[in-house]
Amino acid sequence: MASLPREPFSLQGGCLCRSVRYQITFPKFDERQILNPNHPPDQPDIRAPLVCFDHCNDCRKASGTPVQTWIICPQEYIRFTLLRRSAGAESPTVDMSGNQLVHPNSASEETYLTHYSSSKSVWRTFCCRCGTNISFVAYEEAGSETLMDLLLGTLDRESLELVGMPEHHIWWDLGIGWVKKLTAEGDGSASGNALPRHPKGDIYQLA
Ligand SMILES: [Zn+2]
Numbered sequence: 001m002a003s004l005p006r007e008p009f010s011l012q013g014g015c016l017c018r019s020v021r022y023q024i025t026f027p028k029f030d031e032r033q034i035l036n037p038n039h040p041p042d043q044p045d046i047r048a049p050l051v052c053f054d055h056c057n058d059c060r061k062a063s064g065t066p067v068q069t070w071i072i073c074p075q076e077y078i079r080f081t082l083l084r085r086s087a088g089a090e091s092p093t094v095d096m097s098g099n100q101l102v103h104p105n106s107a108s109e110e111t112y113l114t115h116y117s118s119s120k121s122v123w124r125t126f127c128c129r130c131g132t133n134i135s136f137v138a139y140e141e142a143g144s145e146t147l148m149d150l151l152l153g154t155l156d157r158e159s160l161e162l163v164g165m166p167e168h169h170i171w172w173d174l175g176i177g178w179v180k181k182l183t184a185e186g187d188g189s190a191s192g193n194a195l196p197r198h199p200k201g202d203i204y205q206l207a
Contacts, residue, residue: 015132055175
């Protein structure tokens with residue numbers, strides 16, 4: 001992620017059928033939100049975005065990939081443009097910010113973006129037209145309630161190449177053996193520059 005601009009920039013993404021589109025807009029580096037302001041005092045601030053592998057069982061299933069990857073951003077940085085289901089409306093799309101889409105609302109009925117609660121206080125969204133998973137929010141988890149995790153693979157190619165490789169492995173302890181081997185071999189382990197591995201979801205706790 002060292003390649004991310006320090007000046008303001010934006011990323012674009014969406015689902016396969018383009019019914020769900022989003023843009024993430026970042027201010028300059030010094031103004032980007034610190035992801036967990038309550039982190040241990042001896043640990044450095046980590047500013048948005050956080051780009052990580054997620055080896056947990058639920059996210060593996062929800063994504064349909066052997067390892068999930070996220071770009072984690074403040075909800076207020078994200079703007080969605082959602083295609084309406086019915087033609088003839090005054091505008092073919094609905095614009096909403098990330099924090100307006102944490103919980104199901106009228107957009108869930110008027111557009112193809114659909115919410116699914118996979119566990120307590122968690123909303124995931126997906127496009128019900130093409131099936132692409134879009135986001136995850138743990139809305140009661142301290143430090144996470146203002147964030148939204150977007151599936152890294154939903155970024156448009158140019159944005160994905162700009163963001164670069166994930167910088168953390170979270171839920172390392174739940175990973176599939178061959179997936180951990182595959183990701184670890186490519187992450188610099190051989191040269192002693194491996195990505196930090198976190199046994200669960202706390203990026204300040206090391207394996
Ligand atoms: Zn779609």
